[in-house]
Ligand SMILES: *[C@@H]1O[C@H](CO)[C@@H](O)[C@H](O)[C@H]1NC(C)=O
């Protein structure tokens with residue numbers, strides 16, 4: 224009597240499991256194949272909007288905006304009362320999620336207070352690619368995204384659909400010397416090799432991973448680079464890079480996605496800039512050698528974009 228009962232039970236479990244799997248596949252997304260970036264908009268319509276990310280930053284067209292203040296990352300050195308959880312997030316990225324006391328992103332002319340929710344990476348299977356944004360068409364081996372939400376909107380998921388709900392600070396990586404500070408993170412990668420594995424890690428100062436507490440940056444309005452591609456992100460890309468050794472990149476390329484394939488090349492292709500302007504507060508763009516016409520045009524464009532952003536607030 225026991226066996227047929229078990230058999231029926233087993234069939235039900237199988238049916239429910241296959242329903243769950245087919246549902247999750249239809250709402251799922253990947254970086255290649257039929258659920259790849261070219262088809263994201265079928266399930267997530269915002270992915271074909273006019274202000275999508277990432278973009279190529281054409282350095283010759285960047286407008287110097289001396290009104291933009293540097294970021295002040297002093298709160299990134301906080302550790303007390305803060306918990307860090309390392310996750311192989313859906314087989315899409317390695318992510319650190321924050322809980323406990325709040326870490327604020329200060330400066331940078333953001334329209335409100337923003338709180339750090341998580342950071343994650345996009346990397347290549349080889350070091351000639353990996354970053355999402357590009358500079359003059361050039362990709363870098365990896366890009367770090369520090370994701371913040373507008374404080375009064377309480378949390379990341381609630382803030383994501385709100386205009387200016389999110390502020391992401393990005394960094395490009397370049398291959399160089401061994402970066403000892405990254406061991407505080409990379410030492411735990413063997414424990415998140417497969418999709419959705421996670422582990423609480425000892426809290427370390429996030430500032431350790433970054434070149435400086437004062438940050439000059441490129442600024443533009445864009446979107447999440449993963450579904451649902453919400454066009455609610457104030458993007459800032461640091462003009463200084465993080466240095467990491469090639470053998471440390473292997474730690475990233477040693478993780479696995481949902482299909483147990485190597486997790487790498489988890490970057491979205493470039494999106495159209497359309498009418499957007501990229502600004503920067505980096506003094507290297509203040510060079511006015513090429514004449515007053517350029518300065519007048521750039522000042523006019525910056526003023527226009529400021530007026531537009533005020534109008535739409
Ligand atoms: C996020 O904040 C909203 C608005 O306050 C709240 O309704 C929701 O439960 C919160 N979600 C989580 C996961 O905390």
Ligand SMILES: [Zn+2]
Pocket residue numbers: 343344345368448
């Ligand atoms: Zn990202």
